[in-house]
Amino acid sequence: xxxxxAAQTVGLRDRKKQQxxxxxxxxxxxxxxxxxxxxxxxxxxxxxxxxxxxxFFNYFPCKDDALVxxxxxxxxxxxxxxxxxxxxxxxxxxxxxxxxxxxxxxQADRExxxxxxxxxxxxxxxxxxxxxxxxxxxxTMTELVADRVGVPPxxxxxxxxxxxxxxxxxxxxLRWAAGDGARSLSDLVDEAFETLAAGLxxxxxxx
Amino acid sequence: xxxxxAAQTVGLRDRKKQQxxxxxxxxxxxxxxxxxxxxxxxxxxxxxxxxxxxxFFNYFPCKDDALVxxxxxxxxxxxxxxxxxxxxxxxxxxxxxxxxxxxxxxQADRExxxxxxxxxxxxxxxxxxxxxxxxxxxxTMTELVADRVGVPPxxxxxxxxxxxxxxxxxxxxLRWAAGDGARSLSDLVDEAFETLAAGLxxxxxxx
DNA sequence: GGGAGAACTTTCAGGTCCGGCAAACTTTCG
DNA sequence: CGAAAGTTTGCCGGACCTGAAAGTTCTCCC
Numbered sequence: 001x002x003x004x005x006a007a008q009t010v011g012l013r014d015r016k017k018q019q020x021x022x023x024x025x026x027x028x029x030x031x032x033x034x035x036x037x038x039x040x041x042x043x044x045x046x047x048x049x050x051x052x053x054x055x056f057f058n059y060f061p062c063k064d065d066a067l068v069x070x071x072x073x074x075x076x077x078x079x080x081x082x083x084x085x086x087x088x089x090x091x092x093x094x095x096x097x098x099x100x101x102x103x104x105x106x107q108a109d110r111e112x113x114x115x116x117x118x119x120x121x122x123x124x125x126x127x128x129x130x131x132x133x134x135x136x137x138x139x140t141m142t143e144l145v146a147d148r149v150g151v152p153p154x155x156x157x158x159x160x161x162x163x164x165x166x167x168x169x170x171x172x173x174l175r176w177a178a179g180d181g182a183r184s185l186s187d188l189v190d191e192a193f194e195t196l197a198a199g200l201x202x203x204x205x206x207x
Numbered sequence: 208x209x210x211x212x213a214a215q216t217v218g219l220r221d222r223k224k225q226q227x228x229x230x231x232x233x234x235x236x237x238x239x240x241x242x243x244x245x246x247x248x249x250x251x252x253x254x255x256x257x258x259x260x261x262x263f264f265n266y267f268p269c270k271d272d273a274l275v276x277x278x279x280x281x282x283x284x285x286x287x288x289x290x291x292x293x294x295x296x297x298x299x300x301x302x303x304x305x306x307x308x309x310x311x312x313x314q315a316d317r318e319x320x321x322x323x324x325x326x327x328x329x330x331x332x333x334x335x336x337x338x339x340x341x342x343x344x345x346x347t348m349t350e351l352v353a354d355r356v357g358v359p360p361x362x363x364x365x366x367x368x369x370x371x372x373x374x375x376x377x378x379x380x381l382r383w384a385a386g387d388g389a390r391s392l393s394d395l396v397d398e399a400f401e402t403l404a405a406g407l408x409x410x411x412x413x414x
Numbered sequence: 415g416g417g418a419g420a421a422c423t424t425t426c427a428g429g430t431c432c433g434g435c436a437a438a439c440t441t442t443c444g
Numbered sequence: 445c446g447a448a449a450g451t452t453t454g455c456c457g458g459a460c461c462t463g464a465a466a467g468t469t470c471t472c473c474c
Contacts, residue, residue: 013421013470020422041459052424057461092407127342128335135334150412154385157410160378160399164407167374171367178361192367199406200299200371203364205357220441220450227451248430259453264432 021059021071023049028066029115037067037123067119068129072109075137078102082144091145091157095165096193103186110181117177130170138162168192228266228278230256235273236322244274244330274326275336277316282344285309289351298352298364302372303400310393317388324384337377345369375399 027048031040042063046053060066082098089097106113120126145158172188195201234255238247249270253260267273289305296304313320327333352365379395402408 090409128339131338132335149409151410163374163378164371167370171370197406199404202297202356
């Protein structure tokens with residue numbers, strides 16, 4: 001037996017895969033951060049990660065996804081959480097609650113996520129990609145919410161809630177990056193959701 | 208002098224340009240509607256509009272833009288309207304009010320807009336494009352709103368309001384198309400904005 | 415251990431997207 | 445009419461992305 005009898009669930013193979021994926025994403029983020037999206041090719045990213053450019057596409061369906069997607073934050077877990085929130089909790093609060101775990105994981109990966117958001121901010125072409133990453137999630141979320149509040153799936157509320165909370169979350173993420181992570185993401189999301197719950201009233205101009 | 212002494216502001220040249228642009232957009236929408244986004248090339252679209260494929264790119268920066276962008280609904284006018292709404296009107300209501308004109312124009316172009324939204328619905332890759340079309344608008348909108356409510360530009364409210372109203376509007380557009388335009392877009396947008404103003408409370412399950 | 419087979423990577427070929435360039439053409443204006 | 449300005453077009457090349465086939469690396473089971 002080798003010196004590592006434990007850690008059986010993940011073999012060498014999976015560890016290498018994760019490494020490669022990580023190397024590609026990291027290389028992509030750093031290169032784009034310093035040169036801009038247009039001035040970085042897939043070949044350069046692949047070279048920096050020491051793999052062929054064909055391999056790049058085995059991991060990411062397109063260049064942008066290497067910058068925006070993140071395996072560690074998979075939406076399936078968020079949806080599971082959402083389904084688990086007790087049904088008497090209002091939908092908006094339920095969504096906020098279910099986001100908690102995802103937010104924690106993002107804070108744990110603080111460094112990388114801040115870089116990611118800065119890259120997105122400086123390359124607006126990526127912003128739609130951020131939406132794309134959530135579009136399938138929003139669809140499922142719509143169904144979950146319809147179920148939860150007991151309205152037909154073509155009612156306007158579930159789709160509106162999904163779209164609006166998605167927008168609010170993105171807004172908080174961008175704000176997080178803009179402040180370089182000075183305030184916690186959790187706080188910023190809370191602030192946004194409270195404003196939503198209050199019906200988006202005009203804020204006080206000056207105290 | 209010719210038989211058309213009036214209509215001086217637009218010459219033959221500009222009229223032709225508008226025609227070409229329109230032909231390209233129309234061809235793109237119809238082809239994609241029947242074959243799907245992947246199975247339509249720029250060459251085919253250009254051929255259908257009787258221009259070279261090189262000309263296509265003189266009008267649209269990429270294939271998707273021919274499907275999503277619309278010259279008749281330029282956001283500059285919306286922003287102008289927004290700036291004109293009296294400052295005592297709360298920001299959320301002001302946005303709804305400023306959207307009115309755009310909505311009217313979309314209803315006038317009902318046919319084309321419904322087709323467009325159906326195409327987007329059936330080709331989810333385009334949905335992020337719809338966001339992209341509004342991203343610059345949202346940025347300006349953020350500044351306008353900050354100004355209007357008298358908070359610094361890095362306050363969370365303006366960006367949140369811009370993102371959220373954008374999402375709500377898109378949600379209403381998709382709903383409009385899903386119902387094949389049975390209910391007026393104006394109604395659907397009102398419904399969404401009222402729900403926003405109420406703080407997104409859970410709807411009544413059944414009467 | 416050791417080999418059969420699965421999984422991953424690489425190379426290669428090819429289609430589509432998209433932008434720069436300069437020549438031909440069309441409209442506008444003096 | 446003729447010059448100026450704008451538009452269309454073909455040509456070319458780089459970049460993105462995909463399929464197929466061949467080569468390499470890991471896993472599993474004996």
